[in-house]
Amino acid sequence: MTITTHTVGDRVIETTVPVGAHYVEGTTLDPSGPLATGAIVLDEAVAPLAPWSARLTAGQTLTIVDVGGNQSADFLVYNAQDTDERYSTPDTLAWQKNAYLREGSILRSNLGRPLMTVTGNEIDRQDTIGGACSKESNTLRYGFHTEHQHGCRENFLAEAARHGLGARDLVSNINWFMNVPVEADGTLGIVDGMSAPGKRVALRAEMDVLVIVSNCPQMNNPCNDFNCTPLRMIVTAPTDGSDHA
Numbered sequence: 001m002t003i004t005t006h007t008v009g010d011r012v013i014e015t016t017v018p019v020g021a022h023y024v025e026g027t028t029l030d031p032s033g034p035l036a037t038g039a040i041v042l043d044e045a046v047a048p049l050a051p052w053s054a055r056l057t058a059g060q061t062l063t064i065v066d067v068g069g070n071q072s073a074d075f076l077v078y079n080a081q082d083t084d085e086r087y088s089t090p091d092t093l094a095w096q097k098n099a100y101l102r103e104g105s106i107l108r109s110n111l112g113r114p115l116m117t118v119t120g121n122e123i124d125r126q127d128t129i130g131g132a133c134s135k136e137s138n139t140l141r142y143g144f145h146t147e148h149q150h151g152c153r154e155n156f157l158a159e160a161a162r163h164g165l166g167a168r169d170l171v172s173n174i175n176w177f178m179n180v181p182v183e184a185d186g187t188l189g190i191v192d193g194m195s196a197p198g199k200r201v202a203l204r205a206e207m208d209v210l211v212i213v214s215n216c217p218q219m220n221n222p223c224n225d226f227n228c229t230p231l232r233m234i235v236t237a238p239t240d241g242s243d244h245a
């Protein structure tokens with residue numbers, strides 16, 4: 001945790017919140033492009049700290065671009081036709097017998113069915129163990145001075161409400177571009193990222209899906225490199241007429 005000192009009038013405040021956190025002048029931004037072939041059907045920027053959602057039909061691919069580098073894209077996915085079927089970390093990890101997500105990983109539902117497949121990945125490994133930040137966890141971990149900050153859970157709740165979903169529908173999530181190493185003894189860490197501006201992950205929908213994303217607002221640990229930056233979301237559709245590219 002990095003403690004910085006701010007002077008406000010005649011008061012000196014020690015805080016874990018960096019100055020000018022979204023985002024610092026001179027930040028390298030690389031919007032990159034789609035990591036899949038096909039026609040672009042949606043192309044949107046997600047502002048730092050903000051939520052986002054979209055529906056994809058089976059066969060479409062979502063490319064998530066880490067525009068500013070080391071920016072965690074907290075991610076949930078549901079069966080768009082029946083949102084009681086949703087992403088399951090234990091099903092996904094147990095099925096593939098590995099703790100990390102990589103190219104080829106299949107994101108499985110609580111029914112064990114494929115929701116999406118990782119068809120492209122430009123960093124070594126992706127996390128689905130570290131969970132999402134929240135106002136409550138921030139206050140417990142970093143102190144009461146962070147109580148005014150919203151977290152990914154609040155982003156998820158706000159975006160989920162647009163689709164008729166609520167707190168009961170939030171499950172353990174994926175953290176694209178967040179670095180959560182699992183040590184030999186099983187210890188977890190949330191440490192400096194391994195991503196960089198313009199790095200991408202591509203996810204092909206295996207059924208019609210609803211995707212909900214939080215552009216993580218966390219500024220009290222290194223998961224966003226203490227510099228919250230935008231994400232770019234690009235949806236492509238196969239152009240060969242088949243459902244699956």
Ligand SMILES: [Zn+2]
Pocket residue numbers: 072074132133134151152153216217218
């Ligand atoms: Zn977060």
